[in-house]
Amino acid sequence: MVKCCGLVADKNEPVPLKSVAVDVRVQGHVATVTSTLLYLNGEERPLVAVFVFPLPEESAFCHFSAKLGDTEVVAKLQDKQKAREQYDDALSSGHQAFLLEESDQSSDWFQVNVGSLPPGESAAITLVYISELAMQADDALRFCLPAVLNPRYTPQEMDSSKMATVPDTLALSAHLSSPQPISKVESNCALEPLVYLNADETQATVSLSSGHVFDRDVELLLYYQDAHEPTAIVEGGQDSAEPGSLMGDPLVMLSFYPEFPAAVTSTLATSGEFIFVVDRSGSMDCRMHSGNDAKMRIESARDTLLLLLKSLPMGCFFNIYGFGSSFESFFPKSVEYNQYTMDEALQKVNGMKADMGGTNILEPLQHLYSQPCIPSHPRELFIFTDGEVGNTKQVLDLVKLSVNSHRCFSFGIGEGASIALINGLAQEGSGHAQFITGTDRMQPKVMQSLRYALQPAVKDISVDWDLPDGVSVTTLSPPLNVLFHAKRALLYAQLEGESSGNPEGSVTIQYNLLEETVKNQLGFCLKPAGDTGETLHRLGARALIRSLEVEERAGGPEAAALREKLLQLSLQSGVGSTHTAFIAIHKGSGQAVQGPLLRRTIPTPSFRRSGFGGPMAMCSSMGPIVPIGRMSPRPPRSGMSEMDNPETFDMEGRAMLDDEGGFDVQDPLLQLISLQKASGSWEMDSSMAKVLVKSDDELAKLMPLGADKAVWATTLALIWLYGLRLEAQDEWQFVAMKAASWIQAQKVGCVSQCVQAGNALLGCQVQQETLGL
Structure with missing residues (x-):
């Protein structure tokens, strides 16, 4: 049987996703994403539709609702087993039901069983989740909305015109709020101008330009001033939550960047x-x-x-x-x-x-x-x-x-x-x-x-809090077991109790680096700034839920108690877990559904790369007409993805090799690097001359008198890297460090002459100090 993705009719005619609307609300380093997807059942019979979509691992899924015509049903979070029983009971009674649960195979896959969707009925599915934004090498925070709804490969037996198509209409807007001023927002798509909402430029809005065609990933890069400054954001407890509970107490999110000494970051291990x-x-x-x-x-x-x-x-x-x-x-x-x-x-x-x-x-x-x-x-x-x-x-x-x-x-x-x-x-x-x-x-x-x-491994990491009398802290994040130079670390903690006096507190991160003790301290105000919502609480709850799930999987006598704790924490915070599911029931006529039901798997847009992930790429096979029931994502056999089976999918294009089976390296940078010795040096030969676009005679003629050929060649390589490919320094940094170390180890006296002659030969003006010499 032909495999299809998307909502399809009997003759494999796709019923496309009609529209997508996305609202992104950024608070510092985290974002709340609301995505509404409109589908329509164009078939002449009811179907059991199943949406399958992935989420970032660190995200907290917290809302699911569906609008059927003028009626909206909002899902409630319940014990998973009870939710499944209610779902079956609702369908057997002829009611409309929705069930959302986490996949048993992976925590970043969710499925939505849409129940019986009548002929001609539309369903607007709204999903809300909160996630951390990943930080890029240039300190930008990255959000990505992928456009790909089709499978990554087209099976040979399938006409690509039968694939589920990407909708043309996309509305996306973002509201940004940060402790630091917002410098700019960049995108690979056309944006409306950034609009600041206050004088200090810590709040702003941005949206896609009108007429945007949803034919590519939409990427937003958010830049803050002083991005490496440590920050603390305090979120107040919810009035409706039980006092002393996670949701009822204030919560603090810490963001900090360890700074290692230059002696650690500038030398080779x-x-x-x-x-x-x-x-x-x-x-x-x-x-x-x-x-x-x-x-x-x-x-x-x-x-x-x-x-x-x-x-x-x-x-x-x-x-x-x-x-x-x-x-x-x-x-x-x-x-x-x-x-x-x-x-x-x-x-x-x-x-x-x-x-x-x-x-x-x-x-x-x-x-x-x-x-x-x-x-x-x-x-x-x-x-x-x-x-x-x-x-x-x-x-x-x-x-x-x-x-x-x-x-x-x-x-x-x-x-x-x-x-x-x-x-x-x-x-x-x-x-x-x-x-x-x-x-x-x-x-x-x-x-x-x-x-x-x-970098050397950081050891003995500790987090110490200095809080006013009457206030204590419970860390929700897993223990910090790794730190890297200038790499962001986020930490969530619950603040318990109250202080009638000083509202200030501080936290100190201490660790050992090469037998030296390093301390980073951050002070903050314990009082939340206005109505801050539930964003950080839910991410903190998600962090604790994931830690408890790992403990539970380890088994042991505490497994039952951990399951109960997990269940209560999930229900209290409204964040899904392995033991809970969202269920929504719309009570209709109460008449049992007549006729056969079709089961269809509907892929949805997803956020599946660093921060918000790449596009969804799961394809379930179109099954036969089946009775009402639940459907779980079918695990790939033997731990492998079906999309990786070369016997099933058409693999177009092969990695290009040269006639000898070696690298077909067309990039001069990779050509140069491929000639470097393990020691860090280069040899003076025709291959080197070819990369430098010089003749053998030119290289020999300008080599300083008495210079070693390998030192001369290695110096030329360094000058070429710094003078002509500086924009790619992230790629060749260690290659250059090895080369400079090798030259220094030769203890020759002609380095300055080689640098001067090399600059003249290559038309560069690179200083000897720049080369690390």
Whole structure:
């Protein structure tokens, strides 16, 4: 049977999503997102419709409602089992019912069972959730509304004209509020001018320009002044909540950025075990984006591995795994990094293809965790994947068990990477998560994570509160187990009790870095500023719910008590959990539905990348006519995504290799980096001359008298990087640091002459100090 996505009729004719309206309300580093989606059942019989959509892992889902004609029903949060029973009872009585619950396979997937939708009936579904905005390398906060509602691939047997289509109409507006002034808002789509609502420019509104065609992801980048300044926002308790409860007490959200000494951030580490785990499933043979110049995902991964291998410090250890339905490693165990092992690894990287079937990440992780760690070489794990798995929670539990032996840095490639998997890997592995979507380049994001991995691990992190008498604090966020230089950390805490005197408090973050004790202190006022709503309370509740769910999955005698605590916390805060579900019932005529019911899966727009994720990419098969009942997302078999099966989907385009099977490197930057030795040096040869667009004679003629050829070549490479490719410094920073260190280790006296001659040869004016020499 032909597989379809979207709301479809008997002859596979799609019933498209009619319109989308999105309202975004930003408060500092978090946002409340209200999305309304209008659907219409154009079939001649009732159907059981199921919306399936993903959410960011850190989001708090807090509202679901549906409007049928002039009647609106609002869902209530209940115990999941009771909600399911009420849903079945309502349908059997002929009533309209809606059920929303979290997927058992992954916490970032929700499904909405819409019950019986009569012929010709429209349903406007409104979803509200709150989430943290991810911070980019340039300190921008990023919000993304993806446009893709179709599957990532078109099966060979399906006419692409039968796919669910993206609606033309999109209304999106955003209200911004921040403790710091709002500098600007940028977007990849046309915006109306930013309108400030107060004199200090801490509140503003912005919206899409009229006539916007919803044919691409809508991205908003929010810039605040003094973005690295620590802040504290206090939100008052709710009058209707029970005094002393989480929702009844004030809550504070802390945002701060550790600042490490320059001696830590400007030098190369000389130890570490670096393990790169790369997805080689069929979906990696897709393009990075829809542009004409887009590379294949596997090709971009190969370029990234080239850059990583060239950036590693001499004397460290490394290995590379490829995985799909099965897995393989380049070496039986991690090997020492030197010229020989680097060359051998690069030769194998050249031949990497997206030819390993599905996405089963559990087995390679089990294998590498079984390998003993190398003394004095901290293990740093880098995981690259473009998909999702059916056993996300099992994978994350495995990573958590090994958290004391490694740090995990994860990368979601393309529009379908699971936010729960990518963020969960980094969170449970004390690392950092990155998402590469749209026209994003993989290399700068990966090198940012390498900078984190080369930083020494922060130890003995503590959070100490100094509050007035009568006030105590309960931390809702998981314990801080990882800090990186200039990387934001958010912390939620419940403030209990009252003080009749001083309303000021402070918090101190203390940690050990290279045997030195570092302290960061932030003072704040305990009194909330006006009516601040429930945004921070719900995110704080979500943080606590996720921590309790991890404890519950571990089992033990406390599991039953944890379940009850989870249930009560979820119901009290209105935030969904694994034990609760939203249910709404519209009582109609009370007559049982006549005739067969069709079950349809309807994908919705989602927010599924860093901060708000990439587009939704789940496709369920169109099933036969079925009786009324619940429907859960079908887990991919053997832990792999159906979209990664190369036998099912048409894979167009292959990663381009040259005639010898090596890198088809057209970018001069990658050409230059590919010539660097493991030590950090370059050799003076024809390949080097070709990259510099000079002849062999020109390079030899201008080389200072008595200069070493390798020192001359390495100096030229540094001048070329700083003088001609400075905009890509994030990508070649460690390559250049290795080169400068190598030159200094040669202890030669002609460096100044080489720099002067190199500038003349390449037409640059780079200072010797700039090169690190």
